[in-house]
Amino acid sequence: MIFSVPSHALQNMQLRVTVADFQGSGKSPAVGHVFVGPYCKGKSLSHWNQMMSSLRKPVAMWHPLRKISDF
Numbered sequence: 001m002i003f004s005v006p007s008h009a010l011q012n013m014q015l016r017v018t019v020a021d022f023q024g025s026g027k028s029p030a031v032g033h034v035f036v037g038p039y040c041k042g043k044s045l046s047h048w049n050q051m052m053s054s055l056r057k058p059v060a061m062w063h064p065l066r067k068i069s070d071f
Helices: 007-012 042-052
Strands: 015-020 030-036
Touching (some): 030 042
Antiparallel strands (some): 015 030
16 A cells, blocks of 8 residues: 655554455455554554655555454
8 A cells, every 4th residue: 555645744643454354245344453653562663664764665564453442
């Protein structure tokens, strides 16, 4: 995924990716979420920092999904 975001907005935002179970019946329940941003911890913060040091270049990293109830 690549997003265009004004540079002045980067310090005050975070990215949430939601994984859903597409069932074809119109319902797609969320399986889990991943947050990446400057206010995160651990791997999510590391991913954010790598993205900020490599603007306009893709940075890939695996993340475990967190349950919706964890937020």
